[in-house]
Amino acid sequence: MAVPGPVSPVVPGSGSLRPLGLDAVTLTGGFWADRQRLNADAFIDHADRWITSMGWLDAFTVAAGGTRTIPLQGKLFTDADVYKLLEGMVWDEARRPDPRRAERIAEITRLIAGAQEDDGYLNTYFGPLGRDQRYTDLSHGHELYCAGHLIQAAVARLRAGIDDDLARTARRLADRICDDFGPDGRDGASDGHPVIEVAMVELYRATGERRYLEQAGRFLEGRGRNQFHRHEIGPEYYLDDLPIRDARVLRGHVVRAMYLTAGAVDYAVETGDADLLGVLEDQWANTWRARTYLTGGMGSRHLGESFGDDYELPPERAYAETCGAVGSIMVAWRLLLATGDAGYADAIERLLYNMIATHLSPDGDRIFYVNRLQQRQPAAPVPDGVAPFRKDTARANWFWVACCPTNVARLLASLSDLVASTDDQGLVVHQFASADIAATSPAGVDFRVALRTDYPWDGRVTLTVAEGSGPLRVRLRVPSWCERATVSVAGETTEAGPGYAEIDREWRPGDVVSLDIPLTPRITTPDPRIDAVRGTVAVERGPLVYCAESLDPRRPLDAVSLVGDEIREVSLEGLGDARVAVMVDAVTTGLPTPNRWPYGTPVTAGQPEPLQLTLVPYYVWSNRGPSTMRVWIPT
């Protein structure tokens, strides 16, 4: 039995805000609509072709007793990427019906359902037809991780109002897991890679079946007992070093940390556990203030794909995996819904513009995995048709481990959900994107409003009432980096600082409120504790981080320094949809003689030559081919 609700990945039972869902918020144009369209028209199909050619779909046929027709490549958790892509297809089809996509969803669902064992167990690597017996490697096997992603795809299907074989297959697997890991099973055990927790809470929300919530609680509370295999970075790799309530900051493997935290927030909300929610808010805050890159990316260490210590944020070896950004958005969105704190929406904006937008090439056929903030030497281009095993490459068509692209596909397909939500008094706009929004006022009046903007290039955002009359409180986010925005409605203009600007009034169709956010480029200085970027600054404009990029390998960015603090906008062409560049005054100096021990008395640099340095949005970097790049520029 499915519980009705918005067409939304996260539908909490309580909290400060309520999601509107994909059916109520439609992107109509601009930066994010373009990316959602690229996802729908190119990227999902691109991913589908790769998932097919890597043998990841064929694995289900083999698990169902069929014959392998495509050599299997990839690691042991490829099921999860099939499920995540399927989830992306489901959201995309839910927001915009498409018979071809619907047929493909049905086809993949048939493959998956066919591989399910009689007792509900489902995994193509483990099980009787797999290579190992089930539950024999909970540390690294990713069995419950794969299951969690199947459940998330099924929740998407249920939220789209379709209770089909996908939902039935996922529920049978969820029941199997509840039996196997419940009070009469391996109680206390869990999977080395979380995601089953957040999936189980959402399945509870989507079905009303309480045992899923309880099982999520068992998984969450069982964490922190050093139960997994030795790992080179210790039990923190699995977030298994400390009980979830005892930790003060996120640590270990970034994606694991984010998925686990998302599940914990959901669990705290559903059980009304304010203490746990407070702990999780603190963990996020401590992570955001000391373990996050300017781009919103997280993960300072390639070993274990993990967080570093506080303020250990080297730009040159930033890991900042795209999946971590998707996970961060999952957590920040849940905390936003629970608390209504605009800071979480600020975080989501930063992650969207500087991590998610950076992932895809303009044609939607190449992707980053690792998101460094400095490239010293141009990275070798990855040839077409190659899925690299290493992750710190230039954009590639695909990767041997493809967690990131499928994560981005499902996020872009459901993106409009993040734009606005409702609270007890009305409508709250979190992200600036042209969108048609339907929301019901506390008095029960159905409003339709048109949010329009050319953000992030222009700072004007208008909200026009298309339908509906009567009282409604409208709140519009003013980003934290914006000291003073202006809000105009009915000829009256007021100023607003960071947080939500409130307009509480009676509305009539045709009424317009406009928010003006100055997008003057600004110089950003790092906290002095971030040793790796001492003596440098970055440039930002609105939500966008900028970077210097050199396409000339003979002129890398090693000897360039900023001079003064004059920055000016210039128009930008030929770099996809990026329309604004920033010019700064700089100098370039000669470099020290090579073949010299690099430590000693100060090097007498050459005569500084003045230089006009053009900075471009970080998200377009490397789109023009192999380049050197830096976000943090010496002063």
Added chain:
Amino acid sequence: MAVPGPVSPVVPGSGSLRPLGLDAVTLTGGFWADRQRLNADAFIDHADRWITSMGWLDAFTVAAGGTRTIPLQGKLFTDADVYKLLEGMVWDEARRPDPRRAERIAEITRLIAGAQEDDGYLNTYFGPLGRDQRYTDLSHGHELYCAGHLIQAAVARLRAGIDDDLARTARRLADRICDDFGPDGRDGASDGHPVIEVAMVELYRATGERRYLEQAGRFLEGRGRNQFHRHEIGPEYYLDDLPIRDARVLRGHVVRAMYLTAGAVDYAVETGDADLLGVLEDQWANTWRARTYLTGGMGSRHLGESFGDDYELPPERAYAETCGAVGSIMVAWRLLLATGDAGYADAIERLLYNMIATHLSPDGDRIFYVNRLQQRQPAAPVPDGVAPFRKDTARANWFWVACCPTNVARLLASLSDLVASTDDQGLVVHQFASADIAATSPAGVDFRVALRTDYPWDGRVTLTVAEGSGPLRVRLRVPSWCERATVSVAGETTEAGPGYAEIDREWRPGDVVSLDIPLTPRITTPDPRIDAVRGTVAVERGPLVYCAESLDPRRPLDAVSLVGDEIREVSLEGLGDARVAVMVDAVTTGLPTPNRWPYGTPVTAGQPEPLQLTLVPYYVWSNRGPSTMRVWIPT
């Protein structure tokens, strides 16, 4: 048949310099004699106890068909650490006969020889009684790596003049390998982890058996064909991305790079291949100028224990594994012997004082694996009796992977070999340590000289002729960081800059030459391309790198900056044998408010409070308990 030669690990057939060996150079006191004694009296036995308790010796009994009595811990290459420790015991016994040690060497030799298969193959992990069939995992199996270390131990035994079961066992294994990997075998294949190459050349030198040299050549020339398993950092992990003659810099796994290069230098020398030697000199130079920490440590990345890009040298996540330093000394010593270039002796000095000396705790029972240059938060102490799986810990009794301690044991046991050598005209002193040295002049006169110094605390080095008369050119190294040393002999004083100061004269017993090296502390500025240490300086005194260390967790080193450039020596007590500290003027400022996004407008720091900062030699850091530390201090 053993070829006579000096008791020395490296005895090239030609080259600029000739090693004197442990029998000709005896450390008599001071910094390095103390460490050699600690190695002999405490550390070798400590390692022996650990190797026994981890089951690594028992593995030979099991491979010989016996019953396991000690649960096996560690990875699949534990044989190598038995061999390296054995090599350390052999050198130690060679320099100073000791019946107890001789008996232990014989005992371990019996265990090893007992595990050898009838056809000469020997490995406790692979083979009929091991877990896998031989040569089934050349990428990660470390079979030839283990064999190489056995051969090195056997060479030590042969050089000590003892042709026993150890040498016979190693030769039988070497013959097996030549058959299996020779022209009629797996020609072109090699081991993912080099060391067999350098071992084979030295076995050729020690036995005169040319097939060993030829086999080394096959292994070396076979490299660069991407023949191994996929690795997260690509084929450069194995140095298999490029043929050895085509690479311009060392890359990938540091220890593999150094072992391979050591073998390649030996091979180039024995085959008279000047082109190859030139390539290897360039590779070293490019590595030393752009991929080396101030301590001489190498390895900027934990993932793959590998080099980073040029100038990627983050102090906070320096890997700088101790084994890499041992490997660097192996390479630098070989290049020094081949070329006579003092720069290689400078490199060895830096590595000895700042990497090797740092390894051991003062009691010789705890060791570092990773050698960071910055510690932000005090590391948790490792309890007694624990061998950590992770490597970035505080000093521990032992590690799950114990390549470093056994490497240091064999280096310290054979250390006197590095102090001096001979050339066509006389004696060359490379390292300053109190030592009695026997050398024969070109005219065939046997000289005995006494080298005496209190280096690195005092810069005076004297060399007194005890026996021998006649012409002899004596050369004494003037370190590269020393702009002007003075040399006095027979009342005459001259100045000398970096390189070798030459004294070419007739000597009589009682003649003294003294070298005075000013050890004034100096401020060291990094190359501006090393982004991670921009805006900081380090302090050095003589060969020692200094560091700031705070034992007070409430006063970490996050907010300390150097002021001015006045530095002064103060005496140091209570920190082992470290006798000189350095004081600098500094300020400490308040830190930014916590819970704040760490990027934005510059933080207004608190009122700077003046502070006298005491810097201690890097090698003693963490000896006083958990601490924060930094080598590079903001200015």
